[in-house]
Amino acid sequence: MKDDSEHRSEDRPSSDAPDGTQDRDGSEWSSNQSQMLFDESPGRFLASRGEGKFEGASGMLFEQAMAQTRMAICLTDPNQHDNPIVFANRAFRELTGYDEDEILGRNCRFLQGRRTDREQVQAMRRAIESEEVTIVELLNYRKDGSAFWNALHLGPIYNDAGDLIYFFGSQWDVTDVKSARAGEQHARVLARELSHRMKNMFAVISGIVTVSGRMHKIEGEAAEINSRIQALGRAYETTLDDAASGSIELGPAIRAILEPYRMAGMAISIDGNGARVPFGSVSVIGLVLHEFAANAEQHGAWSTEGGTVTVDWGIIEDGQKARLEWRESGGPKIDEATIEPGVGTAIMDRIVRSAAGKIDRVWNPDGLKAVVEVTI
Helix, strand or coil: CCCHHHHHHHCCCCCCCCCCEECCCCCEECCCCCCCCCCCHHHHHHHHCCCCCCCHHHHHHHHHHHHHCCCEEEEECCCCCCCCEEEECHHHHHHHCCCHHHHCCCCHHHHCCCCCCHHHHHHHHHHHHCCCCEEEEEEEECCCCCEEEEEEEEEEEECCCCCEEEEEEEEEECHHHHHHCCHHHHHHHHHHHHHHHHHHHHHHHHHHHHHHHHHCCCHHHHHHHHHHHHHHHHHHHHHHHHHHHCEEEHHHHHHHHHHHHHHCCCEEEEEECCCEEECCHHHHHHHHHHHHHHHHHHCCHHHCCCCEEEEEEEEECCCCEEEEEEEEECCCCCCHHHCCCCHHHHHHHHHHHHCCCEEEEEEECCEEEEEEEEEC
16 A cells, blocks of 8 residues: 655645646646645545535635645545545545545445444434534544544534535544543543644634635635634634533633624623533534624624624523523614525524524514524
């Protein structure tokens, strides 16, 4: 088997490479790619996909982000039989020891083995079935048979219509951490390490999106993508240290997501109890709050002087559901008949439905009132 790792130092071509210059592995680089593209697999993936998936600016940003990140990443297609892997970046191939043609078309279970924890596998399957974000720790096996502990972060990806198109998986080899620590101490250390890694990953991807958007004069599209990345990053940053317990306190996550708006002078009242929710609920709540806040700033209460937003939350139905209420007042007069749901609304509704939840919206004359319920 050809070992991709031997070319790691040669993956980046020189910035003055002429058109048609070949890397040591035979891949060609054009002059405008030479400073950005380190891995050709994202380009091959985009070329193989049908229309409607990572098109235009989104496709370009995906290609450059996936090519440059050192995090092992794969995408699977839940719309195909057995949810096969359809993309694996170079870091994934180096981690597992498999070539690209040995990975694509296979379900991720091919990395499992005799000692892989079945409970963790079931937790992953439940998250896929319910389209939830989850983190599991699995004992996986490389092509050469060697085992490694894999901290797998798994989550759904939707298109602009809110349809599920992929599952995103990032892998981190935590064998050293697992070996060095045990029990509760290990869990705390792992959560802190994962927090650090994920904050770095969000920062790197955000930076790539910003630079790429500026270079290709698509700053608007890049800013919209970046706002969602940053909202998720803020939510995870405050909760990962607490994730070892299997649940997180809802209040700190909500405050972290809305903090930039408060710092910008937006009038906001946050009130709730010390409710705890499963770790996988963070992404749902984070994206919902981000969409509400972005809409309030552009069209709702925060678009006018004196407009205010109140957010409160709690646990209802004997601990079975988390309830979040968003209330706007003092905003521009709203005619519900003229409201046309946008991309953000479609994404938000699909994510909440995937969490066995619902959103009820009431368009009062001076602002939106929305109640979100999510099964926990």
